[in-house]
Amino acid sequence: MLLYVDDMLIAARDKSLVNKLKAHLSSEFDMKDSGPAKKILEMEINRDLQGGKLFLSQKKYVLKMLDKFGMRDCKTVNTPIAAHFKLSSN
Numbered sequence: 001m002l003l004y005v006d007d008m009l010i011a012a013r014d015k016s017l018v019n020k021l022k023a024h025l026s027s028e029f030d031m032k033d034s035g036p037a038k039k040i041l042e043m044e045i046n047r048d049l050q051g052g053k054l055f056l057s058q059k060k061y062v063l064k065m066l067d068k069f070g071m072r073d074c075k076t077v078n079t080p081i082a083a084h085f086k087l088s089s090n
Contacts, residue, residue, distance in 0.1 A: 001021070002040065002041075004040070004041060007040060007041075008025075008031075009037050009040050010022065011054075042058060042060075042061040043056045043057065043058055043061070044056070044057045044058075044059070044060065
């Protein structure tokens with residue numbers, strides 16, 4: 001569960017657990033279910049339901065910040081991490 005001011009995101013592998021938590025929270029607090037999240041904290045959420053994967057993107061936010069600071073046309077550089085490093089959630 002991710003809670004930020006008045007926005008909440010609940011995620012779990014088992015949808016029945018999500019439903020139980022939402023029912024419990026609804027019995028204690030006045031809340032509205034907005035359905036599947038598409039965005040939270042400036043991150044876009046995309047799902048691959050068949051593959052069971054979730055993707056987060058901040059592309060629009062980054063472009064917005066580049067525009068705000070007049071750096072949309074700045075020269076790019078490679079990410080400062082060695083190419084042989086592999087990032088993983090494990």
